[in-house]
Amino acid sequence: MPFVSQTSLQSDYTLFSSNCPIVIDNGGSNFRIGWAGETDPRIIFRNIVQRPRHKATGETVTIVGDHDPALMKYFDCTRSSPRSAFDSNVVYQFEIMEYILDYGFERMGADGSQVDHPVLITECVCNPVQSRSKMAELLFETYGVPSVAFGVDAAFSYKYNQQLGICDKDGLVVCPGFTTTHVIPFVDGEPVYKACCRTNIGGFHVSDYLKQLLSLKYPHHMSRITWEKVEDLKMEHCYIATDYASEARLFQKGGKEAEDKTRCWQLPWVPPPVEGLPSEEEIARKAAIKERQGQRLREMAEAKRSSRINELENELQGLEFLLQQLGNVEEKDIACFLAETGYVSKQEIESSRAKVMQSLRKAKGEPKGEQAETEEKVDPSAAEKYPLINISDNMLTPEQLKEKKKQLFLKTTSEGRQRAKQKRFEEELERERQNQQDEEKRLENPELYLEQLRAKHRELSEKVEQRKRHKTNGNHTNGNHNLSGGVGRGERLNAAQKERMRLLTTAAFDRGKGEDTFGARDEDWQLYKLMSKDNDEDEEGPDAYEAELARISSRLQDIDPNFVSKSELVPFQPVVEVPSFRPLSKEDFQIVFGVERFRCPEILFHPNLVGVDQVGVDEMAGVSIRRLPSRSQGLNERMTNSILLTGGSCLFPGIRERLEAGIRMIRPCGSPIRVVRASDPVLDAWRGAAVYAASLQFPGQTFSKTDYYEKGEDWLRRYTLRYTL
Template identity: 80%
Template sequence: MPFISQTRRQSDYNLFPSATPIVIDNGASYFRIGWAGENDPRVVFRNIVQRPRHKATGETVTVVGDHDPALLKYFDCTRSGPRSAFDSNVVYQFEIMEYILDFGFDRMGANGSQQIDHPVLITECVCNPVYSRSKMAELLFETYGVPSVAFGVDAAFSYKYNQQLGICARDGLAICPGFTTAHVIPFVDGEPIYKGSCRTNIGGYHITDQLKQLLSLKYPHHMTKFTWEKVEDLKMEHCYIAPDYAAEARLFQNGTKEAEEKTRTWQLPWVPPAVEEGPSEEELARKAAIRERQGQRLREMAEAKRSSRINELENELQGLEFLLRQLERVEEEDIPSFLEETGYVSKQEVESAHAKAAQALRKAKGEPKGEQVGIEEKIDSSTNEKFPLINVPDDMLTPEQLKEKRRQIFLKTTTEGRQRAKQKRIEEELERERKNQEDEEQRLENPELYLEQLNIRYRELSEKVEQRKRLKTNGNHTNGGMGRGERLNAAQKERMRLLTTAAFDRGKGEDTFGANDEDWQLYKLMSKDNDDDDDGVDPDEAELIRVTSRLQEVDPTFVPKLELGLSQPVVEVPKFRPLTKEDFQVVLGVERFRCPEILFHPSLIGVDQVGLDEMAGVSIRRLSCETQEFEDRLTKSILITGGSSLLPGMTERLEAGIRMIRPCGAPICVFRASDPILDAWRGASSYASAYQFASQTFTRMDYYEKGEDWLREYQLRYTI
């Protein structure tokens, strides 16, 4: 599989006589080959070569020019990118050039083993180095057996072709902004004067590369979409030359309506997300039926569990009632031994368990709450009966009864503490509701005054809380000097006092600390959790929290201080936004004229050379013209050719730029070639079809006899 391409192979190669020349326009961008005398080339393809490997067999293939992406899915192209035989506008990779010529002659219809017995006219760049010209001649003569070869400049052929069409005169300038370089060639009496030519290393390649970089930076998430071929199409479709670059940039900077009209949008492929349709009525009815069945099953399970619970409580209540009836027939001193196997200690404990079981049974059966409250009051009234050993002196109790007395004291203390905490919470809630009701009444009477007073109260509480925190951190001294005692709170100071007193009392004589039980009370006092300053709720802070909450309710613009330890505002996490059609749009605004501007200001991309308009002035000055009339003849016929001359606004901008460097009133006329891309090949085809063409070639025998030194002096005459 030597070549892969979509170019159709010609079938009439053997119909042309050997005297018919083959015309080749060897451009840095495209390779065009055809027969002399025809109006269009037979084969056109990109002047690049790629050599990937087959993914299955590992065989290396040669891809010349444009390729079929569907076919390349079988090849690995990651290690072999497209390669060109050109450096700027000069051929230097003749191995790649051989692949391109092989493919071009094969598409023309020549067999691989067949010699090319036709003369060849091939284009080259202006002032092509002799080494490149000699290597090209050696390749054509030695490899393909070409009988004769002629070298010509593509821009000169385009100028001569348009001169035949009457577009330009015999004296003038040919400006050719090509793929990698831009040339200016002066013509005098129909012949190019190469000593006055000028070149700049800026062309259409740099415009495309600059546009690709700008779009990749602007849309990094769509970078894979910006292939070279697509960016080249965007350049030719949307880019233009601005008449005044600075004014055009200000236009887009100000965002005027005219700038919006000049903005273009490229829509990338986008598939809208599937719209989820709501469930139908049948689906809703089916789900409702499922929920009803599930609810019924849960209700049945709850009813069965409730019935089982009622049965358990009834059995437990019957057992406790039977136990109480048995205890009535037992003597008081025999009760502990009688209850030893039951797990209860006293008759009071059995009665308490009976009352709790009865209350639980009433609750499970769903009886009115009033009866439960009565039971609770009855239990509260019998609290003293639960703990009969508390008021009995210790010397009247046995060791077992002392143990039971300590347990009853602990239970009573815990119960009373819970009741006090509950009562305190109820009182605080009532007080909070009372204050909120009073605040609401004040707000309704005078909202503005109420809000002002609330803000004043908030500031006072904030300053008080901040002052207390500063004192707790730095002590009572504002200058930073303080002792350790001033950094301690009340509980810590009390502990220090106890330690100091104990150490002073036990510091004399023998240390007998711990011999008495009251000595250990010191540890109880020291470990008592009474750090009200640290763990307790400060009333000012509680009031500040209440005022802050009230301000947030009545004043939407209120923002609390974050450093007071209050509740932090919740930062909302940005919600996921589904991608829309606008997210897949590439907007071309200032890039449309910014990229082509490098043809006139190469310094925009770091190239320290002159632009197209200044190149024309340099070329005229190099001719050393003695008369103003001769310079006017050159500027009256300025032809622009090449692919980059197709950009809109090129003719007007070039004429305005040249007028800036020419004397006032000098005649300046700029024309565009009839076909800037194919006119070079057509001019070469018309030149090679003339019967005098044979006198402008050099044969293979001349090359063998005279060598490359003769090529150094070789010069093609375009007027024959």
């Protein structure tokens, strides 16, 4: 069952007299506080404190108990984690304990600085006197409590169930708590602390073990496996196996019985949409949407085209007006006029006007006229097109120098494009001429031509393969490695590589003659350019042979029906099918736990499963019985005849039967054994303390602030509460 906190602010604090005690069950997991004589505590919350920072302001806030997920989205919790005031079951962080007490008293309606009621607070068995002294100091000096009493929670639960008739005056109380498990024997209604037993295993370790197992089993769902959710899963699905070994074998074999005991936690999952064939209405709707989008795009393109035409027309009118003004300017004032306009010469203005006119015709979609074609064919001279190239630099302004560099770059680029175009044209003519010659040879003697073509194909194939082998040997023989059976170093190197080796040798030889003056002259740096050429092929290059081989292979495929290229002779390789993407299904968002249901609570009986070298709950009962003084003949029988289970971790199904079976194994045959569970294992400790604090003899069991200041810590060491009033 999930934990539900009760933190509503109480408004009746002033209605209780100052003699009415406040009862506090200070557990390792939950903090419970209420009034003596009532049946249930007023305030219940988790005994933790967290101090996150606000994401906007960076201010640190203190959150006690459970936090609201809706509120925590405004705080950064990555650098802070929940902290407890307990080390195992002993309070040692009293700064955190002060935050918890402040919150508890404030929820009860008391002023945090003054609490004028006696306080009964629970503690662990054999609590160290230092912890008890610090707790008394905190209650007396911080809150002004008039008197304090300390009692053991398991003892209060046993006395409460004794009043209900569930257990006897002599018996054992087994209390598996949050971090520890205690066994306390009761003789004549009073606990015998010298015979009690403790094991450092509790509900915290069960939850932590379950969280580890689920995280290892489902690492991709670790963010969903939170501590709070694991606590709920533990209390809802875990159980104690009567025989752990047989239960484990049952799940190992599988079968219907194991399947029935398996539980499944379904995580939130949204099924993917089912894609079916669209209807005619859907197709028509999508077509209408597409048509509207196309119309909108056409309108945008038309608006952009109109804007472009307007800009070009305005620019053309400006250039024509500039040329008209330039015609009215005298010869001596032309340079000044052009300097103001940003143009260098009249020819540049006319060239810009021609380009604008061409762009305008293209934007309007008009075909090129004869005048335009004539203008394209007429190539102005370099002097008119690039007027600043032949002018000395000292005669130009800085702006004109930049323009000169730009014109030099444009001229070089244009000439390079023309040369590349001419080269491609010549190569095309050469291929056509060669194909024509080959066709004439084939018509003269088809058989001889076919034989020569096959021989040339074999020769080129051998050259290409040999080149590939040399390159492979060169790559695999690096450094000082020497592969036996390979060709020599001189045979592997081609002409370019040999030239690089010669240059390196020459440079090294010259450097060793005397003073190193390499780099003093500009000619020395040409050596780096020659050595940096990474051309591992002969002068003809790799493309010459391969291009010729490809041409001959294509020619053979056209005229020889029996010719098969080498690429087609590659042996068949089976195609490896790549697994297609599988969409996530409902089963991918399920966390299934079967053996974890009883494996995690088993650590209460076998702590060695989590590396704790201590005894289990059943052996603890035997240890406590053996530690009892032998007062009477039937004391041990009375002890085992009234064994009370209390504490939050005794809520697992099957724990009573398992504990009874374990104690029966260590007791003599025929011994009476009766194991009972408390009426409410979680709240009975507080209810027993509330009944005890409401009795008339309770003030005699407390010690006041005056006693604390007069007697000090030594009196707290000897302080023991009597549970039988």
